[in-house]
Amino acid sequence: MNELNDTGSPAEGSQGHDIARHQPSRRSFLRTSLAASLATLGVTGAGSAFAELTSTDGATRLAADGSPRRTVIIDCDPGQDDAIAILFALGAHDQIDLKALTTVGGNVPLNLTERNARIVRDWADKTQTLPVYAGCPKPLMRELITAANVHGRSGLDGVTLHEPRGPLEKQHAVTYLIDTLRAAAPGSVTLVGIGPLTNIATALTAAPEGAKALREIVIMGGAWYQRGNITPAAEFNIYVDPEAASIVLGAGVPVTVVPRDVSVKAPITPERIVPLRALKNRCGPIVADIMAAEVAYQKGRIGVESAPMYDPCTVAYLIDPTMFGGRRVNVAVETTGLLTLGETVVDWNGRSKRPANAMWLTDVDADRFYDTLLARISRLP
Template sequence: MPARKIIIDTDPGQDDAVAILLALASPDEIDVLGITAVAGNVPLDLTARNARVVCELAGRSDVKVFAGCDAPLERPLVTAEHVHGRTGLDGPTLPDPVMPLQDAHAVDFIIDTLRAEPTGTVTLCPLGPLTNIATALRRAPDIAPRIAGIVLMGGAYFEVGNITPAAEFNIYVDPHAAAEVFACGAPITVLPLDATHKALVTTARNDAFRALGTPVGVAVAEMTDFFERFDKEKYGSDGAPLHDPCVIGWLLRPDMFSGRHVNVEIETQSELTLGMTVADWWGVTDRAPNATFIGDVDADGFFELLTERLARL
């Protein structure tokens, strides 16, 4: 099978960084056509910087990185320095990137790539707010049927919210963008908190990253050392959930994940439940299914895969 062509749309973020590393470590299965940065965990100037930092950490300064939207469609930007630190990649000490940003805007790159590649061959992998993807769909509605699939990290059903009682961060930051993406008609797979909260970096799993003894292994261990303090304090968990790498994990080994094809709607009106992913898990409405909502992951298998791939970098 030829490698799957993907565009990673991201707001790095330590877990975004690990997702990028996992994709770049898997060239036989995944062809990263480009990385598009969006404002989210930290502002756009930092997410665009961090994406390049991670590419250089992986030894892949050839990957094209594009800066995209610096604010949500209709709301002020909400960021998450309280989780990810001032830079978004707090933890390891990594040098400023040397590789340049591309001149083109991320949205233009998404549109141009989907139009240039054969229909149904490019998968979009959003790891942050969906602003870039929704903006591309607004500007070029013709790209929707050309998308092979959208595999995203966001939302929750049973786990509900991590930024408000009802909403997961990525969807909450730009709920209007999320509503438009979920309505676009492209095949969508969602890696929500219900799955990602089962992919915990325990002490043993983090020790395995550090034991790789490589710059990548040590940096990932230091990222999760920093990242986990928030989740341990908040949830009392054994470690930090690696949310975004689950997207790449699903691309590589979908057999390790399970879920249901259901209808998912995004709440955009209520301040109380703004950004909630209303997943009809039990089929109690007559709304047509529009997304595969993942509920479970083989965490041991996922971390074995992740560690093995990181060792390649």
């Protein structure tokens, strides 16, 4: 998740993996993708798994469901805030069983996002146990827009990087997602999407039967009250691949959206960095350095000593949903607008009569969030 972003060239890296066996042809795939992306704009089939909007005023505090440890896959584009989110999830190993990281072109090109994911797992001593899969290098129908000016050329500005100690998995991330969901029990897997949603959308389009395995998709993306951070109307992750976001929101599976509306309510401040820097482990000071770099960027850009806390809010939601408030609403993505491309259109008052297709988070207890982050990072090496 990012503020002002640059356009970059999509990088293929060494990820020329073949997923053609899951797609009859590019033409038929795009035809299917377009149909799915438009489904969220109509009533038929969109959000059929959800209850109708039941309230039009106020936000409800979310309740913990008492479920056991979640099986989680994080789809990401590291990215400073992605790195913190991954470490956060690894520190919550009693609640989150993180099976894999799948990477996508986003904050920086794919050859850097997969490299950064492998570096982050090294920091947590998960080199041999947490696989990393590289996925789509560019959006479904557009050229890649990156945020290298925000995250640095490496994507992880603010920290010293080493050469990854473990290899990248040979399987394409989309193939991994398809195979994993096909083999999983119904309602057993949570996908966390904290970059452009290209990998997830491609998997759900190529093998829609895999949706049965999903307990929930939790995405960091979109904006309503806070509006955009890449254009006046759009948030970065959605703007980069609006067609993919529309497919995911129209897939008929439980979706929770953690938008900018929430991220700005848990800002990173110098005071909140101090306890993390004081930790005596390796990962605490690394997280502190990343957060300090994010604050420094905002100070240089707009003169404030704080920064939105984006991707880690998705992990906090998995750990303790009671620190968040929100409501089920219909969310559609603008895929054709000249000035509003990538806008998330939230039907907060039920005016469209379209059924709810997402839980849209609106509030967060910031102090509890940072207490939880500190506690989980303190468990890491």
